[in-house]
Amino acid sequence: MRAIAYFKQNDIHFSSDLPEPRIGADDEVLIDVSWCGVCGTDLHEYLDGPIFMPKDGETNPLSGKQLPQPLGHEFSGVVAEVGPKVTKVKVGDHVVVEASLGCLDTHRWPKTRLSCTQDKPCGACRKGFTNCCEHNGFTGLGVVGGAFAEKVVAGERHCIKVSPDLPLDVAALVEPLSVSWHALRSAGFQKGMTACILGAGPIGLTTIAALKGAGAKKIVVSELAQIRRDFAQSIGAEVFDPTAHGTNAAEVLKKMSGDDDGFDFAFDCSGVKATFDMGLAFTTFHGVCVNVAIWGHKPVDYYPMLVTCKEKILTGSIGYTTLDFESVVNALQNGDIPLDDCKKLISGKYTLEDGWEKGFMQLMHHKDKCIKILLTPNNHGELKSAK
Structure with missing residues (x-):
């Protein structure tokens, strides 16, 4: 063949x-x-x-x-x-x-x-x-x-x-969408919560779709590249250029959450130290920082009190299960995505x-x-x- x-x-x-x-x-x-x-x-x-x-x-x-x-x-x-x-x-x-x-x-x-x-x-x-x-x-x-x-x-x-009514080209996107859906599900994201995505590569963009399907109140994407920011904006996210704000980027992002205390969730789809640090900085009390990115074999410096004092959760998400696929298919077929x-x-x-x-x-x-x-x-x- x-x-x-x-x-x-x-x-x-x-x-x-x-x-x-x-x-x-x-x-x-x-x-x-x-x-x-x-x-x-x-x-x-x-x-x-x-x-x-x-x-x-x-x-x-x-x-x-x-x-x-x-x-x-x-x-x-x-x-x-x-x-x-x-x-x-x-x-x-x-x-x-x-x-x-x-x-x-x-x-x-x-x-x-x-x-x-x-x-x-x-x-x-x-x-x-x-x-x-x-x-x-x-x-x-x-x-x-x-x-x-x-x-x-x-x-x-x-x-x-x-369903035969679901175009098969769109159906081929169920796999990357399920990576994002699993990240939301495993981290406990709920309807009405706010989220910031770090990085607008393919998984960052499918995370926008998953968050819309899960009923997010606000979705912001932080991305360096203008062309990626434009794309994220075209599918319904607010966008942020971290290079335009220097060391104040995390504080500016906090205010974009609609709550001066910050976002409920950070989804790191970039996997670099700058995004790791930023996610910890702009999440709110009891906020959740989810690492979705695949990192190289390099450790990062991490100060545990950044999590401890505000009782934040730092967690990771890998892959998906059949439950995530079924959920994404349902969300596509009923119009949530x-x-x-x-x-x-x-x-x-x-x-x-x-x-x-x-x-x-x-x-x-x-x-x-x-x-x-x-x-x-x-x-x-x-x-x-x-x-």
């Missing part, structure tokens, strides 16, 4: 003769891919990898699978075939797939090197925190082939049915054949101008119908 695959370090390219995936376990689902978004993680696999991908000649410990493998974990599609024990979806259903994999999936892969199973999972999976699985991996990132391909196989428990806002996040749509040059390379060289680029194998004429 046609796919954009990871072959080895610094070698990602389109191929027309990758093996087509097949259902192996009784609870697996074969999906005809409609759209798949290019993620920063995909870019990092090329620039800095292998990170999640197995090294050349090695196999993934969770699945026992080796390279080459198609990339792609933000996707939508149509069910093409189901295993004999599948009851959640049927052939022809439109679906999105929660891409994280772990202990509860090892029964699908006879060559797994892990001792954990559905019956004896790790502590995180046993307690329902599957996003924190000790052996966490992802579809399209080394465990099994992803959705920059004509077809992909997923476990039934990861498949979430979506506006479809028009989501459509604005899509910067371009291309075929797999053009995906490396027009997708990957464009994002690597013009990341400030591009938010989310979607690729399609054009199984059902998606690109033609999208024009």
Whole structure:
């Protein structure tokens, strides 16, 4: 089949003769891919990898699978075939797939090197925190082939049915939206609260959409780049340029909350010391600072009394669960997350054949101008119908 695959370090390219995936376990689902978004993680696999991908000649410990493998974990599609024990979806259903994999999936892969199973999972999976699985991996990132391909196989428990009325290009955004939704849910965000987002990259922007869907009273985005601020403003957030206020930036932001004491929540989607410090500074008493960003291996100086004296909470959020996917799908289908806002996040749509040059390379060289680029194998004429 046609796919954009990871072959080895610094070698990602389109191929027309990758093996087509097949259902192996009784609870697996074969999906005809409609759209798949290019993620920063995909870019990092090329620039800095292998990170999640197995090294050349090695196999993934969770699945026992080796390279080459198609990339792609933000996707939508149509069910093409189901295993004999599948009851959640049927052939022809439109679906999105929660891409994280772990202990509860090892029964699908006879060559797994892990001792954990559905019956004896790790502590995180046993307690329902599957996003924190000790052996966490992802579809399209080394465990099994992803959705920059004509077809992909997923476990039934990861498949979430979506309405035929929900455009499948927008449905491909459910994955990044779920990252943001999980950050809100895990940190305890409630309707009517205020929030400031630090950084207007793709996840910062999907956090705007998630906050709107959750009924935020006020949403402010702090971002250095004018083009990103303009984009955040276009989907309903107030914006702030921290460089225009120097050392007074946090105090000015506090006043933008509508309460001189500051925001209820800070969502750090940048992951640098300046945003870490600012979030602690502009949140209110009992405010919550949520780290959503993935940091490099560098510690930051942190004075605990900044949290203690105002009883603030400093927490983190990683990934998502199927519950977050289901919640985002419901929010899209009932209008809590506006479809028009989501459509604005899509910067371009291309075929797999053009995906490396027009997708990957464009994002690597013009990341400030591009938010989310979607690729399609054009199984059902998606690109033609999208024009």
